[in-house]
Amino acid sequence: MRTAYTVETVRAAERELMARVPEGALMQRAAAGLAVVCAEVLGKVYGSRVVLLVGSGDNGGDALFAGARLARRGAGVSAVLLSPERVHAGGLAAFRAAGGRVVAGEGAEGVLRGADLVVDGIVGIGGKGGLRAPASQLVSSVRALGAPVVAVDLPSGVDADSGVVVGEAVRADVTVTFGVYKPGLLIDPGREYAGVVRLVDIGLELGVGVGAGGGAGAGVGEAEVEAFQYADVASLLPLPTGESDKYRRGVVGIVAGSARYPGAAVLAVGGALRGGAGAVRYVGRAADAVIARFPEALVSAGPPSKAGRVQAWVAGPGLGDDAEGLADVVGADVPVLIDADGLRLADAAAVRGRGAPTLLTPHAGEAAALLGVAREEVERGRLAAVRELAGRYGATVLLKGSTTLVAGPDGGAVRVNPTGTPWLATAGSGDVLSGLAGALLAAGLGAGDAGAVGAYLHGLAGRHAADGAPVGAQDVAEAIPAAWRDVRGD
Ligand SMILES: NC(=O)C1=CN([C@@H]2O[C@H](COP(=O)(O)OP(=O)(O)OC[C@H]3O[C@@H](n4cnc5c(N)ncnc54)[C@H](O)[C@@H]3O)[C@@H](O)[C@H]2O)[C@@H](O)CC1
C-alpha cells in the first residue's frame, strides 16, 4: 500500500521527530536524498550546470543544501533567489561556501538557458493557493527550456493535500518527496505535474490508515489517501477453491442496456464474467444481444426482484429511462452498484436508506450533475468531490477518471487507483468496469475493496489491451484475465 498524509499530519510527525534529533538533521537527510536523485538524473555531475529555483521557506533550504552537495562534486550550480531577503540563511551560507553562485531575479533567464538540470525549491508543503509572481512567471519560462526538472518535496503550485492546481505549476520529470507521499502527488492534476515520484526516508513514522468504507474518519496519524499495489490487490482477489459452486463464487445480476443501447449490457456482462462471477443473471431489453455474445448468461424477462437468487446487482449502464427496474434494485437487500443512467434515476433518499452496501460509479460529468456543480469544478477538486458525494448518499463512491478515486461513506482514507491509462477513455469502458466491480461485490468484497480492486484490474486490462495503441471497450473486457494473471504474478 502506498499511503499519503495531509500537511497537518506530516507537520505533526515532523515536530515529534525534530524533538528527538539534532537541529537541522531532517533537512540534511532531505538534501542528501535530493542530491542523490539529482546526480542520477544528470548522469555525470562534474562539469554539469544546475540551476536552483529557491523560494523563501525550508523548501528553498533543501534545494540550497542539495546544491552545495552537487557543487562539491564539481557541478556549476547557480541559485535564483525569489525573495533574497527571506532566504534560508543556513542553506545559503552552505551553498556559498561550496562555491555556489547566486543570481538575481533578472539574471534567471540567462542561467536557465544553459541548464542541464533545474531544481524546483520554490515552495513545498507550506504553499498556499496558486503560485504568486514572480514565481509564476519563472515557472512558465522554465517549461519552455526543455531541461529536466527535479521538484523538491512537491512541484511548486500543486496543492499538497488535494492535487489541485490553480494557475501555473512546475511540471517536474522527477519529484523527490520527503518522509511520506502527499495526496497531491497521487491525485490528478497534481500527479501529472509530479512526474516520477521518489520517496526519501527522513525517519518519519506514520501508521497505515483506515481504508475506504472501513469506518472511522481520517484522524491524526491516519492516511488521507492510499494507493493499492500488486500485493494489496492479490490478497483481495477472490479465488475459487475445490468447494466452490456458482453461489460461492457469487452470482451477479445486471440491469442494463435498452433498445437504443444494447451494447452497454453486453459490455457489463462481459466485465462481470471476467471478474470471476459464478454466474450472471441479465434483466433488461438487450437479452438477445447478451445471449448472442455470452450464451452462459441467464436472462429473464420479469422485474429484477423475480430474477432468482443474486448476490450483488449492477444497475444502470445504457439503461435509458427504466426507473422501475432501477428502483427495484435499489430496494434489494444485497450490495448494489449504480452506474451511468442509474445515477440519474436513483432516488438519493432511497439510496441513503439502503441497509446493504452501495457503490456509485460516476465519471466527473455525472458526479457534477449529482452535486449540482460544473464538471470543471469536480475535475479541479476530485478529492473533495468524491468525499462530498459519499457523504451525501451514505454510499461508497468511485469517481472515474485518470486517477480514479474511491471514498467510503464514513470518511477514512480515499483510495486512488494507480493503474489508469488515458487509453481507457473510450466509450463503454465504464460499462466493463461496472460488471467487473459488481462481480467482486458478489464474491463478498466490501464496496471500497470491490471498487479499488475493480479499478486496478480495469486499468491494467486497459494497458494490456492498448499496449500503446487505441482500444475499444470489448478489448478491455477481454484483457481482464491478463490483468488478473499479472496481479497473481503468474
Ligand atoms: N519541517 C521539516 O522537518 C522538514 C521540512 N522540509 C522542507 O520544508 C518544506 C516546508 O517548508 P516551509 O514550511 O518553510 O514552507 P515552504 O518552503 O514550502 O513554503 C513557504 C514559503 O513559500 C511562500 N509561499 C507560500 N505560498 C506561496 C505561493 N502561492 N506563491 C509563492 N510563494 C508562496 C511563503 O511566503 C513562505 O515563505 C517541505 O516541503 C520540505 O521541502 C525538509 O527539509 C524536511 C524536513
Ligand SMILES: [K+]
Ligand atoms: K517544490
